[in-house]
Amino acid sequence: MSEPETKGPRRGDVVLSARNIAKSYGNIHALKGVNFDIRYGQVTTLFGENGAGKSTLMKILSGVVQPTSGEIVLDGEGVNFTSSTEARDHGISIIHQELSLAPNLSVRDNVFMGREIQGATGVDFAEEERQVRLLLEELEEDIDPLTPVEDLRLGQQQIVEIARALSIDSRILIMDEPTSALSAAEVEVLFKVIRDLTAKGVSIVYISHHLEEALEITDHAVVLRDGTMTAYAPRAEIDLEWIVRNMVGEHHDLGSPPSGYDFGETALSVVDLTVADPNAGFNLVDRLSLDVKAGEIVCIYGLMGAGRTELLETLAGRLKPKSGSIFLEGEEISSLSIADRIACGLALVPEDRQRDGLVQTMSVGENMSLASIMNFTRGLFTSRRIEQSLIADTIRKVTVKTSGGGAPIGSLSGGNQQKVVIGKMLATDPTVLLLDEPSRGIDIGAKAEVFKLLAERARTGLAVVFSTSEVSECLSVAHRIIVMHKGRISAEFDSSVTKEKIMAASGESVAA
Ligand SMILES: Nc1ncnc2c1ncn2[C@@H]1O[C@H](COP(=O)(O)OP(=O)(O)OP(=O)(O)O)[C@@H](O)[C@H]1O
Ligand SMILES: [Mg+2]
Missing domain, CATH: 3.40.50.300 (P-loop containing nucleotide triphosphate hydrolases)
Structure with a gap:
């Protein structure tokens, strides 16, 4: 030049x-x-x-x-x-x-x-x-x-x-x-x-x-x-x-964690979970234990490589742990397949939604009902009407911008495709919903909508565990904040904690 x-x-x-x-x-x-x-x-x-x-x-x-x-x-x-x-x-x-x-x-x-x-x-x-x-x-x-x-x-x-x-x-x-x-x-x-x-x-x-x-x-x-x-x-x-x-056009405030109700029984229980790195000699998740109650929203904060994705993917059955147990409402689910875990009420919105969350050759509607297909099946038939109304409902709730359920998924903007994956997992009507970086790629208004929806579901008993790289999201959405560092829980806070304390526990350097 x-x-x-x-x-x-x-x-x-x-x-x-x-x-x-x-x-x-x-x-x-x-x-x-x-x-x-x-x-x-x-x-x-x-x-x-x-x-x-x-x-x-x-x-x-x-x-x-x-x-x-x-x-x-x-x-x-x-x-x-x-x-x-x-x-x-x-x-x-x-x-x-x-x-x-x-x-x-x-x-x-x-x-x-x-x-x-x-x-x-x-x-x-x-x-x-x-x-x-x-x-x-x-x-x-x-x-x-x-x-x-x-x-x-x-x-x-x-x-x-x-x-x-x-x-x-x-x-x-x-x-x-x-x-x-x-x-x-x-x-x-x-x-x-x-x-x-x-x-x-x-x-x-x-x-x-x-x-x-x-x-x-x-x-x-x-x-x-x-x-x-x-x-x-x-x-x-x-x-x-x-x-x-x-x-x-207007300011979107993420607000504060939903309040005014009591949590229910323990919905998810993780005991001594260890996930080994297949290539290196260390553990990605290291003897981690965690209980989440019905109605509770837990945020997992950590730097890249802290083990958040591996923890969530193991809970969903995508990765096989080296040792440890996972319980859903008291029942051990450690040996169940991904689909069986979904059927039992444990759903994951994955980090790589483009690759893991969507079938690119299908329509918006087909993608949405894919994971919850068992909910519509009556004998050998899928109830089209229930399916259609659920799709329309979900599109509205997660504010997907599309010409309709029949549109090809590839015709949606990046952020709107992500919202489809969130909608798809919500439609499975889970007991425990895991979300890996749910706000990535979605705009500030949609982010507020998605978190509002999660808060509403939590009020009626949904247990939510989501990971994020944005401290402000932990503080305004979650009842409890768990910080992961090198595969372990390095700290646990309630929502009154400061940003600096969360970051310090993650191993992140905090600017003075
Ligand atoms: N191939 C296509 N066929 C039909 N509609 C399309 C196609 N590509 C984009 N669109 C539509 O054009 C509009 C703009 O999409 P675009 O991908 O440019 O949005 P964006 O601003 O990049 O959003 P995001 O922040 O979600 O990435 C959307 O309504 C989208 O559904
Ligand atoms: Mg785009």
Whole structure:
């Protein structure tokens, strides 16, 4: 890149300008004439509710999707991308919200998929590996380039996705929710990388539902609402309240844990549960014991790698423990299958909802009723009518934005797909509901709705255990906060605890 301040564009100059972009899918108008500018060497952040049109706009700018109408002007000239390769040739690349990695291929092969480095005698795997190593070093991630992607935790897969985009050396880099599965430390590293890139003159578009985090990196903020741009402002003129007001129109308070009722009997009991890491010599969950009562909401806080996901997945029957027992309403369920546990009343909303929670070839409605199919079965038949009304009810309750239960799941925005998984597990009418990072990827309004729904269900006896990386969620939603560290419970608090105490117990450094 040439020296920016003397020749060529100056910081803040518009390099790409989208003019009056509209996109319709049948009678769904995802974008209704949006103007959007990308500025040289700066970060433009795009805010908006689930389904507002953010990903659609970014897919258009990166050639993945073609607009119904409108114009893209790059360096003062009209361009028309018919494919992502074409956009890439113009220096535009994108980190997709939904991970697009091949699970069985190595990190190296994923990074260079379709863009292999050719040597004298075919693909130069050694050179590819060297470059991937450098990228991962820059991202401060200790991953072997030859590891199959499916062996990585979700956050690490997201890092690989980022590494692939960085390997392209673009002048415009679009990041659609790059941090949804990252730890606070990983986000800090990514922000450092973003600052280095902008200093070199790369222009960034950044999308996140983690509003505070996004504000930290923003130079310009744009708000989309229902396919229309509703607000624009440079960083100096905005704050969190401005974003929320323009995004959803009103302030959403997560409130406080539901009160005014007594908990029931112990619904879930975990005794001395130990889960071993198949590859390393240590335990992911280490002799952990926990009781949760009917009506109680328990939050599990911890850093990435603390063992939260492994604990929840073991409870749901997805992982096999090394030792220990699990009881549901006094009955031991340790040897039951996932489906039998659901039938008994134990349901999990998994961390990787894209991969584990949804069948991409099915409709919204089919996905929703999938887990609770036994509830509709009368003899050999499924009662269509009960099913239909339950689907409509669930769509409304978890505020899924869709044209109806018959819509293909892939036509929903990322956040709305996540809400379907939450709705699907709620529809199984569980006794104990486990949720792994339920608020990831969903907008601030939907988050409040989901937690309100959980609180309502808790009042009528549902036991809820959810994990989160956001301390504020623990404090305003849960009756009890459990902090996990290295597979064990390192502390337990009620909701009157301070943020600092929770973070300290997780091993996180607390800023003075
Ligand atoms: N292939 C498609 N077919 C039909 N409708 C679609 C398709 N892709 C997107 N939509 C619709 O367009 C609208 C905008 O979706 P988009 O994915 O851009 O939202 P988003 O702002 O990225 O939301 P999120 O925060 O949930 O990721 C939604 O109503 C969505 O259902
Ligand atoms: Mg999106």
